[in-house]
Amino acid sequence: DTFNVIFLGLLALTMLYPFWYELAISLADAERVAISKVFIWPSAMSLESYKNVCSDPNIWSGYLWTIIRTVLGTAIALVLGFHYAYVLSKKYFPNRTFWTAILVFTMFFSGGMIPAYLNVRDLGLYNTLWALILPGAMSVYNSIICRTAIQGVPDSLVESAYLDGANDLIIVFRIILPLIMPTIAVLLLYYGVGHWNAWFNASLYLADNDKLPIQNVMRSILIANSNVLNSAGSDNDMVNQYAEAIKYSTIILTTVPVLCIYPFLQKYFVKGVMVGAVKG
Numbered sequence: 001d002t003f004n005v006i007f008l009g010l011l012a013l014t015m016l017y018p019f020w021y022e023l024a025i026s027l028a029d030a031e032r033v034a035i036s037k038v039f040i041w042p043s044a045m046s047l048e049s050y051k052n053v054c055s056d057p058n059i060w061s062g063y064l065w066t067i068i069r070t071v072l073g074t075a076i077a078l079v080l081g082f083h084y085a086y087v088l089s090k091k092y093f094p095n096r097t098f099w100t101a102i103l104v105f106t107m108f109f110s111g112g113m114i115p116a117y118l119n120v121r122d123l124g125l126y127n128t129l130w131a132l133i134l135p136g137a138m139s140v141y142n143s144i145i146c147r148t149a150i151q152g153v154p155d156s157l158v159e160s161a162y163l164d165g166a167n168d169l170i171i172v173f174r175i176i177l178p179l180i181m182p183t184i185a186v187l188l189l190y191y192g193v194g195h196w197n198a199w200f201n202a203s204l205y206l207a208d209n210d211k212l213p214i215q216n217v218m219r220s221i222l223i224a225n226s227n228v229l230n231s232a233g234s235d236n237d238m239v240n241q242y243a244e245a246i247k248y249s250t251i252i253l254t255t256v257p258v259l260c261i262y263p264f265l266q267k268y269f270v271k272g273v274m275v276g277a278v279k280g
Contacts, residue, residue, distance in 0.1 A: 019255075026050065026249040030241035049245035053221070053253060062214035065129070066196060069213055073133045074191040080138040081187065085146035086172060107140045113204075120205055131205035132198070132213075139194075142187050149183040150176055189265045196258055218254045222247055 021039070026049055028035055028042035053059060087093055088100055111119070116135060125131040153176055161171050177184070199215035206212055212220075 019259075022248045022251055022255075026245060026252050028245055030245045035241050035244045049242070049249040050253070052242075052246055053249045056217075056221070058209065058212070058217045058220075059214070059253070061210050062212055062217035065211055066213040066215070069129060069132055070192055070195040072129070073137070073195040074188060076133060076137050077139065077142070077191045078184065078187060081143040081146055082177075082184070084138065085143045086150055086176065088143075089147045089150040103140050103143065117204060126205055127207045127211070129211070132195075132201055135201070139191070142190055146180070146183060146187060149180040153179050185265050189262065192261070193258055214254050218250050221250050 024038050024041050025035060027045045027047070028038050029044040029046035030048070031046075032044040033042045084103070088096055088103070090096070093099075110116070120126055120131050120135060125134065157175055157179075158171055161175055166174075197215060199213065199219060202213050202216050206216075
């Protein structure tokens, strides 16, 4: 037991320390503390780097578009994925094998980047929020997890509900859905984190900078600070100090929201994945 506690404690430390280090650097006073010598906590703290980052109007517009994208994208993905999974979980559904194969086929083959771009442009989605949501609205992997969880619900419950006069809508929303809520919570986390962290499709499909999500804004800030560091070199240590503090402050601001949400869903995580992944 002692060995397990020490080993797992060290393992947890290796995962937590990078976040702690980023927080320490972001709070360091660049004028009074050498950033390169901060390992645990800075001897002098300052919120100047956070003020500099928050003074950029693109940060707040990026937050707004990211929240809208995350909420809409997650809601649409859950609705589509749950209903598709429910249909495929029924053995009496006609051509179920065919529709399952169509779903799985998309996991291995795609049109590619250029056809996807042309498709988005011709559909009139270019430079709109829907270009970030609709093309990848549903995850095949998550739908399979949801389907397996639905198949784990005993058929006797559904049959008894039919005998009591319940229709399909009542069975779906009052029996099936409550019983697989741990799996739904896990899928909510998967979709939410995926939309929050996504940046590549926004760089392809959005032309206006004021529509970019927070991850793209953060990327532009990191690139700008990297250019400052490369141009300043070792001739201007103060510029390097400020650039490093701003870089880590930006990372903290874009990471904290997800870290705050995760503890509320963490209790469902293991149970939901196991329910959706194992079928006895």
